[in-house]
Amino acid sequence: MPLLELIGLSVCVDNKRIVEDASLSLNSGEVHVIMGPNGSGKSTLLSAIMGLRNARVCGGSILFNGLDITNTPSYERAKLGIALAHQSPPEIKGVRLRDVASAMAKKYGCSDCTLLAKNLFVEPFMNRSLFVGFSGGERKKTELFLVMLQDPKLAMLDEPDSGVDVESIEVIARVIESLRSRGTGVILVTHTGAITEKLSRIDKVHVLIDGRIAYTGSPDVVLPVVFKFGFRKGLEVLSRGV
Amino acid sequence: MSTRERALSAINKPAPYGPDIDLSKYRLDEPGVEEASELDSTVLNAASRVGLESTGLAYVQSNERALYTAMAKALEKYSVLVLPTREALTRKPHARSLAWKLLDPASDKYTAYAYLYGGELGYFIYVPPGIRVPIPIYTCLAITTNNTIQFTHNIVYVDEGAEAHLVTGCAIPHGVKDGVHIGISEFYVARNARLTFTMLHAWAEGLHVRPRTVVSVEEGGEYVSYYVTYSPVASIQTYPVVYLGRNARAYLASIIASSGRGVYDIGSKAVLEGPGSSAESISRVVARDESLVYTRAELEALESDTRGHIECLGLLLSPSAAISSIPIITSRKQGAILSHEAAIGLIADRELDYLMSRGFTEEEAKAVLVRGFMNIDAPIPTSIKKQVDYILDLVAKHAVG
Structure with missing residues (x-):
């Protein structure tokens, strides 16, 4: 049984259809990459899988470990083992990272979150208000830290490599490798593809254009074409057969 | 006209803000002072609502009974004097020279009642020059019976270069439904001294609360007030005024979590009298149910080279609650810099x-x-x-x- 199955999923934001008829299947321990141009619906797709209220499912269904979670609230999905590293998490004044992390550690039974914080270099901002004044790299590392605290079965990382330095990309890649090695399924949304070069294994790449999964293939086939021709022209090349 | 006559003339004078309370409907108990080795369970119940433990309390007032506690004696080793105000006014000329000097008994009916019928309960605290009291001084004012008026007159003097941290919890135990609390506070912060005053309130739906506070901060002194109220209340109206001398500072923070159908009219005023003085007034309001909250904050600069800032933020958790933020900044001298910001929103x-x-x-x-x-x-x-x-x-x- 796949860990995650999307069956003809359509997602609406403010009554506008952003994702159309998306289907994919991901097994435990697999790493799938979703790529696509700006505004193609990548983040909306992840929001819908996570159950965020602004991304309303307006067609199709989401199965997690065989369970239909299409109408399950996000906090229940989190408890089932789904975690999302948000692309642009909100600044929450007054709520310290330490307080959220400690409440989550209790919820998810994390025993060594201090070590985790150290390994992800988030210790220096544990006493700061969540994401207030954080740099791009600090935001990404904090999001990964919180995802790791959840010890998820499915981790979705929304553009973890955007706006971060080379060292941070190394850290993020190590986290993805660690997730995969423990059997976590990973969906990685990337705009630039920078992170893909650092990963030892990617199982599938999905190209999302205008809200549709326009192509799914192996990384060896898809990535060189996308890097060389871009998304739209690359899709033509891929469709003709490389 | 004598002070007593002036107080009598103000016996029906309403306060400028807050619902007017008919005090004649409430019982006036006979005030008394006694030494207490143990506190009864109703007082302990009230104290626990504001996180206070019986062993650390220096002064306790239950209704109209002022209770000495062991902690008041323990504070003597730091040369800190804690006495019921009534005792202090009898035994200490210094206390007499401070009472009703910052606050006019004829201010409104509540001060008038306190002056005429209060019996001068409350605490008198004196911290000698240069003494930095290493432990907080905890006091508790509790109302444990229905339909009564509790009066308290608190006088605090922190002498030159001294520092003290005072925590006062005002609460009623579960089960007490109505009453009135009138608290008179006159705080003196001498040159280069520092007083932090944390006030924690936990009342009940039928309680009317009327604290009246004036603070004088001399040159280089600092006064920090941190006020938290979190329970339902019939009404609470307070508007403490802080006078700041040369280079004196004040930080006035209020955290108000309103609920029920209570009216919370909570403000403060800082008067920047001395050059170089500064004040910051911060409030956070979280309003639910049908509660109505007014946050008034006022800064008045009488000298140049003074600074002041007001920040009032509110969060509405119910469609039937309301928050009004009323900041006032008044500058009477060029060179004073005063500012305010206010915002009310939803989660x-x-x-x-x-x-x-x-x-x-x-x-x-x-x-x-x-x-x-x-x-x-x-x-x-x-x-x-x-x-x-x-x-x-x-x-x-x-x-x-």
Whole structure:
């Protein structure tokens, strides 16, 4: 049984259809990459899988470990083992990272979150208000830290490599490798593809254009074409057969 | 006209703000002072609502009974004098020279009643020059019976270069439904002295609360006030005034979690009298049910080279609650810099959604956000901050029901 199955999923934001008829299947321990141009619906797709209220499912269904979670609230999905590293998490004044992390550690039974914080270099901002004044790299590392605290079965990382330095990309890649090695399924949304070069294994790449999964293939086939021709022209090349 | 005659003339004078209370409907008990080796369970119940423990209390007042405690004696080793005001006025000329000097008994009917019928209960605290009291001085004012008026007259004098941290919890135990609390406070902060005053309130739906406070801060002195109220109340109206001398500073923070159908009219005024003086007034309001909250904050600069800032933020948790923020800044000299900001809003959906995606239920996420909203970096000692944090955790839970 796949860990995650999307069956003809359509997602609406403010009554506008952003994702159309998306289907994919991901097994435990697999790493799938979703790529696509700006505004193609990548983040909306992840929001819908996570159950965020602004991304309303307006067609199709989401199965997690065989369970239909299409109408399950996000906090229940989190408890089932789904975690999302948000692309642009909100600044929450007054709520310290330490307080959220400690409440989550209790919820998810994390025993060594201090070590985790150290390994992800988030210790220096544990006493700061969540994401207030954080740099791009600090935001990404904090999001990964919180995802790791959840010890998820499915981790979705929304553009973890955007706006971060080379060292941070190394850290993020190590986290993805660690997730995969423990059997976590990973969906990685990337705009630039920078992170893909650092990963030892990617199982599938999905190209999302205008809200549709326009192509799914192996990384060896898809990535060189996308890097060389871009998304739209690359899709033509891929469709003709490389 | 004598002070007594002036007080009598003000016996029906309403306060400028807040609902007017007919005090004649309430019982006036005979005031008394006694030594207490143990506190009864109703007082302990009230104290626990504001996070106070019986062993650490220097002064306790239950209704119209002032109780000495062992801690008052323990504070003597730091040369700190803690006495019921009534005792102090009899035995200490210094106390007499301070009573009713900052506050006019004829200010309104509440001060007049306190002057005429209060019996001068309350605490008198004196901290000698240069003494930095290492432990907080805890006091508790409790109302344990229905339909009564509790009066308290508190006088605090922190002498030159001294420092003290005072925590006062005002509460009633569960089960007491109505009454009136009138608290008169006159605080003196001498040259280069520092007083932090943390006031924690936990009342009940039928209680009317009328604190009347004036603070004088001399040159180089600092006064920090941190006020938290988190329970339902019939009405509370307070408007403490702080006078600041040359280079004196004040930090006035209020955390108000309103509920029920209560009227919370809570303000403060800082008068920047001395050059170089400064004041900051911060409030956070979380309003639910049908409560009505007015936050008044006023800064008045009488000298140049003075600074002041007001920040009032409110969070509405119910469509039937209301918050009015009323900042006033008045400058009477060029060179004074005064500013204010005020904002009232709802819990942001995006923040709520974010926390829910981390596994918090909607109620848990709201409590986290409300708790965060009330976090302010007040300059209070760590030991008190711990206690305040405990109370704010309660406030957050209470605020989201």
